[in-house]
Amino acid sequence: MYRLIYISTASDALTSADVDAIVDASIRNNAPRNITGVLIYNGLNFLQVLEGTRLNVEEVFNRIVQDPRHISVTTVLAESAELRMFAGWSMAGRKTS
Template structure:
Protein backbone atom coordinates (compact mmCIF):
# COMPACT_ATOMS: atom_id res chain seq x y z
CA UNK A 1 0.00 0.00 0.00
CA UNK A 2 1.38 3.41 -1.01
CA UNK A 3 1.04 6.47 1.22
CA UNK A 4 1.93 10.14 1.04
CA UNK A 5 2.99 12.06 4.13
CA UNK A 6 3.55 15.81 4.38
CA UNK A 7 5.22 17.32 7.43
CA UNK A 8 6.81 20.59 8.49
CA UNK A 9 9.52 21.26 11.04
CA UNK A 10 11.89 23.96 12.18
CA UNK A 11 15.64 23.64 12.15
CA UNK A 12 17.11 23.22 15.62
CA UNK A 13 20.17 25.24 14.54
CA UNK A 14 20.67 27.86 11.84
CA UNK A 15 20.69 26.19 8.44
CA UNK A 16 23.94 26.18 6.53
CA UNK A 17 24.70 24.82 3.11
CA UNK A 18 26.56 21.93 4.73
CA UNK A 19 23.52 20.94 6.84
CA UNK A 20 21.20 21.03 3.81
CA UNK A 21 23.72 19.09 1.70
CA UNK A 22 23.99 16.49 4.47
CA UNK A 23 20.22 16.06 4.74
CA UNK A 24 19.82 15.77 0.96
CA UNK A 25 22.76 13.35 0.62
CA UNK A 26 21.39 11.18 3.41
CA UNK A 27 17.92 11.18 1.79
CA UNK A 28 19.26 10.36 -1.65
CA UNK A 29 21.43 7.54 -0.29
CA UNK A 30 18.75 6.00 1.98
CA UNK A 31 15.46 6.50 0.14
CA UNK A 32 15.90 4.46 -3.08
CA UNK A 33 16.65 1.24 -1.19
CA UNK A 34 13.47 1.74 0.85
CA UNK A 35 11.25 2.77 -2.07
CA UNK A 36 10.77 6.30 -0.73
CA UNK A 37 10.44 9.30 -3.01
CA UNK A 38 9.66 12.90 -2.17
CA UNK A 39 10.53 16.54 -2.13
CA UNK A 40 12.12 18.82 0.45
CA UNK A 41 11.41 22.53 0.65
CA UNK A 42 13.18 24.84 3.06
CA UNK A 43 13.20 28.54 3.72
CA UNK A 44 14.85 30.27 6.63
CA UNK A 45 14.52 27.75 9.46
CA UNK A 46 11.44 25.98 8.05
CA UNK A 47 11.43 22.55 6.40
CA UNK A 48 8.48 21.16 4.51
CA UNK A 49 8.78 17.66 3.11
CA UNK A 50 6.65 15.12 1.27
CA UNK A 51 7.49 11.43 1.62
CA UNK A 52 5.90 8.78 -0.60
CA UNK A 53 6.26 5.03 -0.54
CA UNK A 54 5.11 1.95 1.29
CA UNK A 55 3.30 2.62 4.55
CA UNK A 56 5.91 0.98 6.78
CA UNK A 57 8.87 2.65 5.07
CA UNK A 58 7.28 6.12 5.15
CA UNK A 59 6.13 5.80 8.77
CA UNK A 60 9.55 4.56 9.92
CA UNK A 61 11.31 7.41 8.11
CA UNK A 62 8.91 9.96 9.59
CA UNK A 63 9.54 8.57 13.08
CA UNK A 64 13.29 8.87 12.47
CA UNK A 65 12.82 12.51 11.43
CA UNK A 66 10.75 13.24 14.55
CA UNK A 67 13.67 11.96 16.68
CA UNK A 68 16.35 13.72 14.59
CA UNK A 69 18.00 16.45 16.70
CA UNK A 70 18.31 18.67 13.60
CA UNK A 71 14.50 19.08 13.61
CA UNK A 72 12.17 20.62 16.18
CA UNK A 73 8.43 21.36 16.19
CA UNK A 74 7.81 18.50 13.73
CA UNK A 75 4.16 18.68 12.63
CA UNK A 76 2.24 16.19 10.52
CA UNK A 77 0.29 18.21 7.94
CA UNK A 78 -1.21 15.45 5.79
CA UNK A 79 -1.20 11.67 5.52
CA UNK A 80 -3.13 9.68 2.94
CA UNK A 81 -3.26 6.39 1.12
CA UNK A 82 -2.55 6.94 -2.58
CA UNK A 83 -3.01 4.96 -5.78
CA UNK A 84 0.03 6.54 -7.45
CA UNK A 85 2.99 8.74 -6.57
CA UNK A 86 3.36 12.40 -7.51
CA UNK A 87 7.13 12.20 -7.01
CA UNK A 88 7.90 8.80 -8.56
CA UNK A 89 11.05 10.00 -10.32
CA UNK A 90 12.40 11.91 -7.33
CA UNK A 91 14.62 10.39 -4.66
CA UNK A 92 14.52 13.80 -2.98
CA UNK A 93 13.91 17.02 -4.89
CA UNK A 94 14.95 20.38 -3.52
CA UNK A 95 13.01 23.60 -4.04
CA UNK A 96 15.05 26.49 -5.40
CA UNK A 97 13.51 29.45 -3.58
CA UNK A 98 15.49 31.92 -5.65
CA UNK A 99 13.19 31.00 -8.56
CA UNK A 100 9.93 31.33 -6.63
CA UNK A 101 7.68 34.26 -7.46
CA UNK A 102 6.32 36.02 -4.36
CA UNK A 103 2.84 36.10 -5.88
CA UNK A 104 2.82 32.29 -5.93
CA UNK A 105 3.55 32.22 -2.19
CA UNK A 106 0.84 34.81 -1.55
CA UNK A 107 -1.66 32.58 -3.32
CA UNK A 108 -1.46 30.14 -0.39
CA UNK A 109 -0.34 32.21 2.60
CA UNK A 110 -0.77 35.54 4.36
CA UNK A 111 2.81 36.63 3.57
CA UNK A 112 5.17 35.84 0.67
CA UNK A 113 7.10 33.25 2.67
CA UNK A 114 6.92 29.49 3.02
CA UNK A 115 5.13 28.94 6.31
CA UNK A 116 3.33 25.60 6.48
CA UNK A 117 2.61 26.22 10.17
CA UNK A 118 0.06 28.91 9.29
CA UNK A 119 -1.85 27.20 6.48
CA UNK A 120 -3.55 23.89 5.83
CA UNK A 121 -1.82 20.74 4.68
CA UNK A 122 -3.87 20.93 1.47
CA UNK A 123 -2.59 24.46 0.77
CA UNK A 124 0.99 23.37 1.46
CA UNK A 125 0.64 20.42 -0.93
CA UNK A 126 -0.90 22.66 -3.60
CA UNK A 127 2.03 25.06 -3.24
CA UNK A 128 4.50 22.19 -3.72
CA UNK A 129 2.60 21.05 -6.82
CA UNK A 130 2.86 24.55 -8.29
CA UNK A 131 6.55 24.80 -7.43
CA UNK A 132 7.13 21.64 -9.43
CA UNK A 133 4.97 22.88 -12.30
CA UNK A 134 6.96 26.13 -12.46
CA UNK A 135 10.32 24.27 -12.48
CA UNK A 136 11.35 25.67 -9.12
CA UNK A 137 12.66 22.26 -8.01
CA UNK A 138 16.20 20.92 -8.31
CA UNK A 139 17.51 17.38 -8.13
CA UNK A 140 15.00 15.28 -10.04
CA UNK A 141 17.53 12.63 -10.98
CA UNK A 142 17.56 9.46 -8.93
Protein backbone atom coordinates (compact mmCIF):
# COMPACT_ATOMS: atom_id res chain seq x y z
CA MET A 1 0.00 0.00 0.00
CA TYR A 2 1.18 3.48 -0.90
CA ARG A 3 0.01 6.84 0.46
CA LEU A 4 0.46 10.26 -1.12
CA ILE A 5 -0.55 13.55 0.46
CA TYR A 6 -0.34 16.86 -1.41
CA ILE A 7 -1.50 20.43 -1.00
CA SER A 8 -2.35 22.87 -3.79
CA THR A 9 -3.93 26.27 -4.38
CA ALA A 10 -7.31 26.56 -6.09
CA SER A 11 -7.28 28.52 -9.35
CA ASP A 12 -8.90 31.97 -9.19
CA ALA A 13 -11.73 30.87 -11.45
CA LEU A 14 -12.73 27.88 -9.31
CA THR A 15 -16.48 27.66 -8.60
CA SER A 16 -18.36 25.45 -6.15
CA ALA A 17 -19.71 23.56 -9.18
CA ASP A 18 -16.07 22.79 -10.07
CA VAL A 19 -15.50 21.41 -6.59
CA ASP A 20 -18.60 19.19 -6.90
CA ALA A 21 -17.37 17.96 -10.30
CA ILE A 22 -13.93 17.17 -8.85
CA VAL A 23 -15.45 15.12 -6.02
CA ASP A 24 -17.76 13.31 -8.48
CA ALA A 25 -14.85 12.45 -10.81
CA SER A 26 -12.78 11.33 -7.85
CA ILE A 27 -15.40 8.90 -6.58
CA ARG A 28 -16.08 7.61 -10.12
CA ASN A 29 -12.42 7.03 -10.96
CA ASN A 30 -10.96 6.04 -7.61
CA ALA A 31 -13.40 3.32 -6.59
CA PRO A 32 -12.62 0.99 -9.56
CA ARG A 33 -8.89 1.48 -8.89
CA ASN A 34 -9.36 0.70 -5.20
CA ILE A 35 -8.00 4.15 -4.30
CA THR A 36 -9.28 5.59 -1.05
CA GLY A 37 -8.71 8.96 0.59
CA VAL A 38 -10.04 12.36 1.46
CA LEU A 39 -10.17 15.76 -0.24
CA ILE A 40 -10.35 18.87 1.92
CA TYR A 41 -11.01 22.35 0.50
CA ASN A 42 -10.93 25.49 2.63
CA GLY A 43 -11.93 27.96 -0.08
CA LEU A 44 -8.30 28.61 -1.02
CA ASN A 45 -6.29 25.40 -0.76
CA PHE A 46 -6.80 21.71 -1.33
CA LEU A 47 -5.32 18.95 0.76
CA GLN A 48 -5.78 15.43 -0.57
CA VAL A 49 -4.80 12.00 0.70
CA LEU A 50 -4.62 9.22 -1.92
CA GLU A 51 -4.00 5.60 -0.91
CA GLY A 52 -3.79 2.45 -3.00
CA THR A 53 -1.17 0.60 -5.00
CA ARG A 54 1.75 2.84 -5.97
CA LEU A 55 0.95 2.32 -9.65
CA ASN A 56 -2.66 3.42 -9.27
CA VAL A 57 -1.90 6.35 -6.97
CA GLU A 58 0.80 7.70 -9.29
CA GLU A 59 -1.41 7.29 -12.35
CA VAL A 60 -4.22 9.33 -10.76
CA PHE A 61 -1.82 11.87 -9.26
CA ASN A 62 -0.20 12.48 -12.66
CA ARG A 63 -3.63 13.52 -13.96
CA ILE A 64 -4.38 15.66 -10.90
CA VAL A 65 -1.09 17.58 -11.21
CA GLN A 66 -2.01 18.68 -14.74
CA ASP A 67 -5.50 19.87 -13.78
CA PRO A 68 -5.83 23.64 -14.39
CA ARG A 69 -8.40 23.98 -11.58
CA HIS A 70 -5.50 24.21 -9.14
CA ILE A 71 -1.85 25.33 -9.13
CA SER A 72 1.29 24.90 -7.02
CA VAL A 73 0.70 21.21 -6.36
CA THR A 74 3.19 20.24 -3.64
CA THR A 75 3.71 16.72 -2.37
CA VAL A 76 3.79 16.69 1.41
CA LEU A 77 4.28 12.96 1.91
CA ALA A 78 4.64 9.89 -0.31
CA GLU A 79 5.41 6.61 1.43
CA SER A 80 4.55 2.95 1.75
CA ALA A 81 2.10 2.24 4.54
CA GLU A 82 0.71 -0.85 6.20
CA LEU A 83 -2.85 0.28 6.66
CA ARG A 84 -5.28 2.59 4.93
CA MET A 85 -6.36 5.68 6.85
CA PHE A 86 -9.56 5.95 4.79
CA ALA A 87 -10.55 2.34 4.10
CA GLY A 88 -13.99 2.33 2.48
CA TRP A 89 -13.91 5.99 1.37
CA SER A 90 -13.38 6.19 -2.41
CA MET A 91 -13.04 9.96 -1.86
CA ALA A 92 -14.61 11.77 1.02
CA GLY A 93 -15.03 15.47 0.34
CA ARG A 94 -14.94 18.09 3.08
CA LYS A 95 -15.36 21.83 2.73
CA THR A 96 -13.97 23.77 5.65
CA SER A 97 -13.91 27.47 6.38
